[in-house]
Amino acid sequence: MLAVPAKLAGCREVVICTPPNKEGKVHPAILFTAALIGVDKVVKAGGAQAVAAMTYGTESVPQVDKIFGPGNQYVTAAKQLATQKGVAIDMPAGPSEVLVYADESAEPAFVAADLLSQAEHGIDSQVVLVASSEKVTQRILKEVERQLQKLSRKEIARLALENSVAIVMPNPDKALDLINFYAPEHLIICVAHEEEAVAGIVNAGSVFIGNYTPESAGDYASGTNHTLPTYGYARNYSGVSLDSFVKKITYQKITAEGIQILGPTVEIMAEHELLEAHKNAVTVRLKSLKDK
Amino acid sequence: MLAVPAKLAGCREVVICTPPNKEGKVHPAILFTAALIGVDKVVKAGGAQAVAAMTYGTESVPQVDKIFGPGNQYVTAAKQLATQKGVAIDMPAGPSEVLVYADESAEPAFVAADLLSQAEHGIDSQVVLVASSEKVTQRILKEVERQLQKLSRKEIARLALENSVAIVMPNPDKALDLINFYAPEHLIICVAHEEEAVAGIVNAGSVFIGNYTPESAGDYASGTNHTLPTYGYARNYSGVSLDSFVKKITYQKITAEGIQILGPTVEIMAEHELLEAHKNAVTVRLKSLKDK
Numbered sequence: 001m002l003a004v005p006a007k008l009a010g011c012r013e014v015v016i017c018t019p020p021n022k023e024g025k026v027h028p029a030i031l032f033t034a035a036l037i038g039v040d041k042v043v044k045a046g047g048a049q050a051v052a053a054m055t056y057g058t059e060s061v062p063q064v065d066k067i068f069g070p071g072n073q074y075v076t077a078a079k080q081l082a083t084q085k086g087v088a089i090d091m092p093a094g095p096s097e098v099l100v101y102a103d104e105s106a107e108p109a110f111v112a113a114d115l116l117s118q119a120e121h122g123i124d125s126q127v128v129l130v131a132s133s134e135k136v137t138q139r140i141l142k143e144v145e146r147q148l149q150k151l152s153r154k155e156i157a158r159l160a161l162e163n164s165v166a167i168v169m170p171n172p173d174k175a176l177d178l179i180n181f182y183a184p185e186h187l188i189i190c191v192a193h194e195e196e197a198v199a200g201i202v203n204a205g206s207v208f209i210g211n212y213t214p215e216s217a218g219d220y221a222s223g224t225n226h227t228l229p230t231y232g233y234a235r236n237y238s239g240v241s242l243d244s245f246v247k248k249i250t251y252q253k254i255t256a257e258g259i260q261i262l263g264p265t266v267e268i269m270a271e272h273e274l275l276e277a278h279k280n281a282v283t284v285r286l287k288s289l290k291d292k
Numbered sequence: 293m294l295a296v297p298a299k300l301a302g303c304r305e306v307v308i309c310t311p312p313n314k315e316g317k318v319h320p321a322i323l324f325t326a327a328l329i330g331v332d333k334v335v336k337a338g339g340a341q342a343v344a345a346m347t348y349g350t351e352s353v354p355q356v357d358k359i360f361g362p363g364n365q366y367v368t369a370a371k372q373l374a375t376q377k378g379v380a381i382d383m384p385a386g387p388s389e390v391l392v393y394a395d396e397s398a399e400p401a402f403v404a405a406d407l408l409s410q411a412e413h414g415i416d417s418q419v420v421l422v423a424s425s426e427k428v429t430q431r432i433l434k435e436v437e438r439q440l441q442k443l444s445r446k447e448i449a450r451l452a453l454e455n456s457v458a459i460v461m462p463n464p465d466k467a468l469d470l471i472n473f474y475a476p477e478h479l480i481i482c483v484a485h486e487e488e489a490v491a492g493i494v495n496a497g498s499v500f501i502g503n504y505t506p507e508s509a510g511d512y513a514s515g516t517n518h519t520l521p522t523y524g525y526a527r528n529y530s531g532v533s534l535d536s537f538v539k540k541i542t543y544q545k546i547t548a549e550g551i552q553i554l555g556p557t558v559e560i561m562a563e564h565e566l567l568e569a570h571k572n573a574v575t576v577r578l579k580s581l582k583d584k
Binding site for chain 2: 255
């Protein structure tokens, strides 16, 4: 999810950091994928220490320009510190979130499965249901309870659900206001008038539309990037994409004729900002052209 | 430079903060320009306090999603703190910089004027000359000394120049390596083989090409944005542009047929990551389709 856009953008050196297991090994699937994509270096380290190593560079870890990817609260703190040491990061990251917006057209078993797939991530996962009626809510919560019993990670999921909320919001405009205010990382829209709902979304990381679009499809196979803004940052950050690895430089070349046209404007602006040398940089050029 | 791309990007609320003078007034040119562009609100405050007000919101200052624009070290510190409170910023900012790369084809008086227009900004301005020979360097420095005498801000400029460097670098490849390592905010290229030099630049904020392209043209009139990365951040940040105000949301809608094709992949991936509920979100859908 991170190395592919980096390679597409033409990054010259792509490093991944991944924590080894107790035997000091990295899962072969990770190594195979890294080789497949063309990652230049795999560092067997994770956490804040990996962020520090890439920020400063060590004998074995290259110093890098951008550090991207999710992590726990220590990783997030380390990444924020790294921005003061010359490194760019993707975005601040918090616990993962899903918000499902459902009405009578939503299949309760599907919605319940989506809520639970977020809840199993960790006890700090954020799971929100916005439903059009009390009846819709009850049908979904009943399914949640039924499916929860079968999960091996049911204790984690149950603790996450205790911090979660279901909100009944019959008015569609108010429901959209609420969704945009919350700015969910993952937003699943399962309502009859899905086009109107989608058009009203301004703050979300990635949007999953309709009964057959589970969040887990985005995690693994639908093609969208799942490195997404959490904790309300979808208000002002985009998810990672090729653009995240592209840098833009601006260029200008002014001809002798061009500076004669633009120059006087620059002189007036600089003079009024009391920046005499700024003005003079144009004046010496205009004078030299006049003298020719 | 900041409000125009914000308006072009369709931002719904654009606020500018500007410090008033001792009489509590804002310069009419600022107010006129703000009205011309369509800025929604002008706040008479500057510095870290303005950043704080926009981060948290007050009775009279709106809470905003992005805080952009240069400032002194206190403003930079305030903006970095703001990123921990839900605000996005453009980039970390340091003192302004220019690097001029010159050879025999450069007009010494023009280069000197460009170096001085950066030096007059403040005593912490960074002014760097990379020249192809000792002779080129001496001719430019002689011009700097001559022009400096005439400036009203000559004391500031002289102090800035004391912290500045002129580097003789006859090998063009090494000169480019040095420039890319320094990653200047403003880069002026005045060499005979300008196309080769421009092609070799990977790290710079904005590039000014040829004898008739002073940096001050970029500040006021050439059309490029002058909110640019400083302090080496041109390695990993772009200057402000319309893109800086655009946010991207990804969308996906999978059909009943689509989930039957993609679903098994998701199930395998989720199973191997031991995320049973992620797998189940697909399984319940596939099962329901099979039962139909």
